[in-house]
Amino acid sequence: MTTTATTTAVAGHRAGPAPVVSFQKVSKSYGAVRAVDDLNLELHPGETVALLGPNGAGKSSTLDLLLGLRTPDSGTLTLFGTTPQQAIAQGKVGAMLQSGGLMDGVKVRELVRLASDLHPRGYPVDQILATAGITEIGDRLIGKLSGGQEQRVRFALATAGANDLIVLDEPTTGMDVSARQTFWGTMREQVQQGRTVLFATHYLEEADEIADRVIVLHRGRVLADGTAAEIKARAGARRVTFDLDEPIDRSALHGLPFLTALEISGHTVRIQSQNADATVHALYGLGLYPHNLEVSGLGLEQAFIALTTASDATPATAEEAAR
Numbered sequence: 001m002t003t004t005a006t007t008t009a010v011a012g013h014r015a016g017p018a019p020v021v022s023f024q025k026v027s028k029s030y031g032a033v034r035a036v037d038d039l040n041l042e043l044h045p046g047e048t049v050a051l052l053g054p055n056g057a058g059k060s061s062t063l064d065l066l067l068g069l070r071t072p073d074s075g076t077l078t079l080f081g082t083t084p085q086q087a088i089a090q091g092k093v094g095a096m097l098q099s100g101g102l103m104d105g106v107k108v109r110e111l112v113r114l115a116s117d118l119h120p121r122g123y124p125v126d127q128i129l130a131t132a133g134i135t136e137i138g139d140r141l142i143g144k145l146s147g148g149q150e151q152r153v154r155f156a157l158a159t160a161g162a163n164d165l166i167v168l169d170e171p172t173t174g175m176d177v178s179a180r181q182t183f184w185g186t187m188r189e190q191v192q193q194g195r196t197v198l199f200a201t202h203y204l205e206e207a208d209e210i211a212d213r214v215i216v217l218h219r220g221r222v223l224a225d226g227t228a229a230e231i232k233a234r235a236g237a238r239r240v241t242f243d244l245d246e247p248i249d250r251s252a253l254h255g256l257p258f259l260t261a262l263e264i265s266g267h268t269v270r271i272q273s274q275n276a277d278a279t280v281h282a283l284y285g286l287g288l289y290p291h292n293l294e295v296s297g298l299g300l301e302q303a304f305i306a307l308t309t310a311s312d313a314t315p316a317t318a319e320e321a322a323r
C-alpha cells in the first residue's frame, strides 16, 4: 500500500463541509507493536466524542496522529479537509495533552498571554483566565501549582483562541470531583459555541454524562461507536446477582457459559453474561439453587469491560486466527 500520511485532495469527496476529522485506514506501529491498526473514523462539527479504551488501546497514539505529532505509516488522515499541520497553523485546533512541561519559571498569566499571542485568533488574556477559572492564580509561578491547577492551565492554553476542534487527552486527571464538574461545565459552554470536542478518558462516567458519541478503541481499532446507550445495548451483556447457601465452587462457576465476569463476596455471586438465560439455566444444571436472583442491564463501565473481554476472546484478524 502506498504510504500517504496526509492529503489535501479530499474536497468534493462528499456533499457538505469536510469532516472535522477523518481517518481512513490509518495505521501506526512502534517496532512490532501495532498501536493504530487500519483505523477508520470520522468526526463531524459540533460532536462531543469520548475516546475510551483499556490501557494500550491506542488512544494517545490516535490523538498524537490527529495532532500531527506523529506520522501514520499508511492511510489517509485529514483535519478540516487538510493536513493536521495546516489545520493547526490556521488556529483551528486546541489541544490539552497529558505530557509536556509547562515552563515552571513563568507566571500563569505570562504563559496564557504567549498562547494567545501565538494563536491566529487569540482571545484577550483576562477572558481566557476567566473561562478556565484561573483568574486568581494568574500571578502564580507555574512551578508552584497543584496538579489540578496545572490541568486548568493546560485547558486555558487549549482554549486560548477560537478553535473549531478541541482535543483533550485525559483532561481531568488530578482534579477532584468538584474541579471535574466545573471543568465539564466549561467544556459544555465550548460545545454550545459550536466547537467539536474529542476527549480520551478513563472515567467512564464522564463519557456517559458528557459525550454524545462514545468510541471504544481496542488494539488500535474501533470496537464500538455510538451513543453511550447504544454501546451499553451493543455489549448485550447482563448483570446477574444471586445468593448461594452451599459452599461456592469458584472453578465450577467459571465454567458457566457466556460468562464475562465473576465476583464472589460471601454467599453473594455477581456475574456478567452475554446470555443471562443460558447462564442461569446452566447454574441449575450444576445442581445449584440460586436465590434472590436479580438480572439487570449494564452501566457503561461494565459494558466496556464486556465488549473488550469478548473481543480479547476473539482473534482480531484472520492471521491471528490462523496462528
Ligand SMILES: Nc1ncnc2c1ncn2[C@@H]1O[C@H](COP(=O)(O)OP(=O)(O)OP(=O)(O)O)[C@@H](O)[C@H]1O
Pocket (backbone or CB within 6 Å): 030, 031, 033, 034, 035, 053, 054, 055, 056, 057, 058, 059, 060, 061, 062
Ligand atoms: N513511543 C512508543 N514506543 C513504543 N511503543 C509505544 C510507544 N508509544 C506507545 N506505544 C505502544 O503502543 C500501544 C498503544 O499505546 P497508546 O499510548 O497509544 O495507548 P493508550 O490507549 O493511550 O494507553 P493508556 O490508556 O495506557 O494511556 C501500547 O502497546 C504502547 O505500549
